[in-house]
Amino acid sequence: MINGIEFAGIASGVKPSGLDLGLVFFREDVNVLSLYTRNKVKAAHILYNKKMGAGPMRALLVNSGCANACTGKEGTDDLGAIAEKLAPLLKIKTGEILFASTGVIGKRLPSGAIIRSLPLLAKNLKDTHLDSFSQAIMTTDTYPKVVKDTFRGKKEYTVIGVAKGSGMINPLFATMLAFVFTDYPVAPAVLKRSFVHSVKESFERITVDGECSTNDTVMLFTKRGPEDPQGTAPFKEALLSVMQNLSMMVVKDGEGATRVAHIVVKGAKKKEIAEKIARRIAISPLTKTAFFGCDPNWGRIIAAAGDADVPVVASKVGIVLQGELIVKNGLEVPFDEQALKKMMNKKEISVIVDLNDGKASFDIYTTDLTYDYIKINASYRT
Amino acid sequence: MINGIEFAGIASGVKPSGLDLGLVFFREDVNVLSLYTRNKVKAAHILYNKKMGAGPMRALLVNSGCANACTGKEGTDDLGAIAEKLAPLLKIKTGEILFASTGVIGKRLPSGAIIRSLPLLAKNLKDTHLDSFSQAIMTTDTYPKVVKDTFRGKKEYTVIGVAKGSGMINPLFATMLAFVFTDYPVAPAVLKRSFVHSVKESFERITVDGECSTNDTVMLFTKRGPEDPQGTAPFKEALLSVMQNLSMMVVKDGEGATRVAHIVVKGAKKKEIAEKIARRIAISPLTKTAFFGCDPNWGRIIAAAGDADVPVVASKVGIVLQGELIVKNGLEVPFDEQALKKMMNKKEISVIVDLNDGKASFDIYTTDLTYDYIKINASYRT
Numbered sequence: 001m002i003n004g005i006e007f008a009g010i011a012s013g014v015k016p017s018g019l020d021l022g023l024v025f026f027r028e029d030v031n032v033l034s035l036y037t038r039n040k041v042k043a044a045h046i047l048y049n050k051k052m053g054a055g056p057m058r059a060l061l062v063n064s065g066c067a068n069a070c071t072g073k074e075g076t077d078d079l080g081a082i083a084e085k086l087a088p089l090l091k092i093k094t095g096e097i098l099f100a101s102t103g104v105i106g107k108r109l110p111s112g113a114i115i116r117s118l119p120l121l122a123k124n125l126k127d128t129h130l131d132s133f134s135q136a137i138m139t140t141d142t143y144p145k146v147v148k149d150t151f152r153g154k155k156e157y158t159v160i161g162v163a164k165g166s167g168m169i170n171p172l173f174a175t176m177l178a179f180v181f182t183d184y185p186v187a188p189a190v191l192k193r194s195f196v197h198s199v200k201e202s203f204e205r206i207t208v209d210g211e212c213s214t215n216d217t218v219m220l221f222t223k224r225g226p227e228d229p230q231g232t233a234p235f236k237e238a239l240l241s242v243m244q245n246l247s248m249m250v251v252k253d254g255e256g257a258t259r260v261a262h263i264v265v266k267g268a269k270k271k272e273i274a275e276k277i278a279r280r281i282a283i284s285p286l287t288k289t290a291f292f293g294c295d296p297n298w299g300r301i302i303a304a305a306g307d308a309d310v311p312v313v314a315s316k317v318g319i320v321l322q323g324e325l326i327v328k329n330g331l332e333v334p335f336d337e338q339a340l341k342k343m344m345n346k347k348e349i350s351v352i353v354d355l356n357d358g359k360a361s362f363d364i365y366t367t368d369l370t371y372d373y374i375k376i377n378a379s380y381r382t
Numbered sequence: 383m384i385n386g387i388e389f390a391g392i393a394s395g396v397k398p399s400g401l402d403l404g405l406v407f408f409r410e411d412v413n414v415l416s417l418y419t420r421n422k423v424k425a426a427h428i429l430y431n432k433k434m435g436a437g438p439m440r441a442l443l444v445n446s447g448c449a450n451a452c453t454g455k456e457g458t459d460d461l462g463a464i465a466e467k468l469a470p471l472l473k474i475k476t477g478e479i480l481f482a483s484t485g486v487i488g489k490r491l492p493s494g495a496i497i498r499s500l501p502l503l504a505k506n507l508k509d510t511h512l513d514s515f516s517q518a519i520m521t522t523d524t525y526p527k528v529v530k531d532t533f534r535g536k537k538e539y540t541v542i543g544v545a546k547g548s549g550m551i552n553p554l555f556a557t558m559l560a561f562v563f564t565d566y567p568v569a570p571a572v573l574k575r576s577f578v579h580s581v582k583e584s585f586e587r588i589t590v591d592g593e594c595s596t597n598d599t600v601m602l603f604t605k606r607g608p609e610d611p612q613g614t615a616p617f618k619e620a621l622l623s624v625m626q627n628l629s630m631m632v633v634k635d636g637e638g639a640t641r642v643a644h645i646v647v648k649g650a651k652k653k654e655i656a657e658k659i660a661r662r663i664a665i666s667p668l669t670k671t672a673f674f675g676c677d678p679n680w681g682r683i684i685a686a687a688g689d690a691d692v693p694v695v696a697s698k699v700g701i702v703l704q705g706e707l708i709v710k711n712g713l714e715v716p717f718d719e720q721a722l723k724k725m726m727n728k729k730e731i732s733v734i735v736d737l738n739d740g741k742a743s744f745d746i747y748t749t750d751l752t753y754d755y756i757k758i759n760a761s762y763r764t
Binding site: 038039040041042067069070071072074104105106107209210211212213214284285286289290292293295297298299300302303304305306307308310311312314315327329330331332369370371373374375377378379 | 420421422423424449451452453454456486487488489591592593594595596666667668671672674675677679680681682684685686687688689690692693694696697709711712713714751752753755756757759760761
């Protein structure tokens with residue numbers, strides 16, 4: 001709970017059943033920092049929010065079940081119409097409302113149903129209703145994702161992060177919505193770099209299926225003045241920690257995932273090389289199915305590394321799987337396959353690829369690729 | 383059957399069961415053109431063959447069940463040792479033998495077992511044994527892949543292509559082995575460009591899982607002199623046709639595939655833009671699971687297009703699925719979802735994405751992503 005921030009989540013009918021509409025109301029003006037998808041096709045809420053600017057803001061309306069992407073001018077007009085109805089209910093200005101959507105692409109928002117639900121939604125607003133908000137933004141997520149942290153400046157402050165996954169997840173960044181709230185008063189200019197840095201080190205370090213969505217959104221809402229510079233450093237730490245914890249919740253709840261694999265590539269000449277190789281391994285269907293099958297099939301890992309379009313000297317490569325050195329100088333170190341299979345039958349798999357070619361490194365988290373991913377996605381719309 | 387070319391395929395014990403060792407013997411010298419994987423990690427046979435040069439050659443030994451990749455100096459030495467034993471059996475020189483391997487990465491060839499099998503293999507050589515050769519090179523393939531064509535120069539000539547898939551398939555190119563044989567006498571220099579072109583227009587136009595292997599190999603074996611220039615143009619046509627037919631057999635037999643989708647991207651400013659978008663759509667797990675589920679989920683197609691790192695103007699995009707216009711100017715054209723689902727329940731799916739931004743186009747074939755892909759690959763090694 002953060003003093004001054006109220007949440008609500010209700011069922012408005014965007015989805016056939018379940019909570020699908022969430023609202024955050026800020027009793028006082030807040031500043032907003034946002035990062036949006038790098039997909040060339042962007043959802044209506046991104047186009048809309050960008051016109052609204054950085055604040056001060058008073059409300060955030062989020063729906064699940066409909067991405068409101070590829071909906072053209074009508075898609076952004078729908079948001080304008082909703083804002084006009086929501087503003088008087090909250091006694092704020094139309095321009096003080098931001099939006100986010102997630103769900104199926106290409107369908108217009110059922111704005112009639114949403115507008116009809118707004119009075120109930122506004123009535124539900126409460127400091128303590130974070131739970132229903134966090135549920136209302138879920139799609140194929142199997143659990144809500146909320147992280148809380150506190151830190152001290154002149155006094156104690158709180159940071160709360162809420163996110164949803166769980167498919168179309170790829171770094172640069174994850175296909176998801178994430179919102180971070182705090183009662184710490186700070187100017188956006190002070191935070192910009194560390195906000196971007198925190199996103200890079202959290203949501204851009206996970207992948208589920210290599211898919212970058214039209215809707216990816218990370219927003220940070222901070223209190224306006226009087227500032228408390230004493231808290232800046234601890235706040236930045238808390239921000240990074242909250243985002244990292246949230247991103248781990250997202251990847252662990254990746255569609256159909258039974259395990260999370262931590263891919264570390266080290267010994268690279270440059271960080272960019274380590275990053276390309278780590279990302280290539282992390283999206284490899286053959287590597288991910290091997291994780292699912294507890295198969296210590298390191299050939300797939302090295303083949304993915306070799307396909308990353310950066311130099312790899314096979315004869316230098318070492319691979320450590322679950323702490324066991326299984327490849328040295330590009331060659332297999334004899335290992336007990338049955339024992340290693342057993343060791344892989346865990347929630348977490350650790351893969352370290354050492355290029356032995358320099359000092360740079362990069363790491364990323366990915367999921368296994370399972371029957372359930374197919375099940376979820378072969379019939380998502382219907 | 384081609385006069386002067388003998389085939390054999392036997393079970394040598396590389397695999398626990400089934401044919402796994404194939405031999406091609408050329409009664410007269412042949413020239414060879416080869417294209418190998420662009421993966422930075424290359425199998426032993428590629429490193430070995432490159433040292434052997436372009437011919438004249440007399441034999442090709444192919445094994446399945448072991449990729450002989452990431453096996454270091456020992457891996458190429460094993461091939462040298464096998465060549466030394468095979469050469470006297472065929473009464474040719476050690477340096478006249480080429481190799482190809484496919485299977486699990488990181489394991490050394492069981493060269494003892496292979497060497498012990500060579501006399502039987504050589505004894506099995508026959509003009510008519512193409513069938514057992516085509517079976518011996520298979521891994522997860524469900525059927526052998528052979529294509530035959532004839533054409534006329536001064537006389538009638540034959541082209542025969544043999545290939546294997548069926549996972550780790552991505553263009554640039556497919557993870558597969560493909561061998562093309564002909565009795566047409568022609569200098570390699572005359573063919574080089576059209577060989578590369580034919581590969582680009584066939585094996586580089588298919589993908590199964592976006593994985594580029596360490597072993598990809600395409601080889602063309604042609605007769606040596608006296609040339610017949612009259613046949614050059616018809617031969618080039620036949621070569622392209624054989625490779626295109628082979629590559630279609632490979633993609634149709636993609637691991638776990640139930641359908642093949644033909645992705646056409648047109649209306650691009652440049653061919654490179656169309657190609658990047660087509661390839662991005664073709665490897666998208668969400669698009670491929672939608673094909674599996676007969677889900678006309680065009681949002682996934684346009685989201686993949688937007689994630690190709692090239693300009694896309696969403697408001698110009700049109701999408702035609704199974705001949706039905708379902709997206710115009712980036713917006714959904716109302717369609718009967720149930721009817722379209724039924725139309726998608728076919729062996730072949732056609733997707734046309736029109737960027738309406740220019741005149742360039744590119745097309746590629748991909749598979750759907752299914753439970754069986756997971757099944758095959760979660761337990762391939764064991």
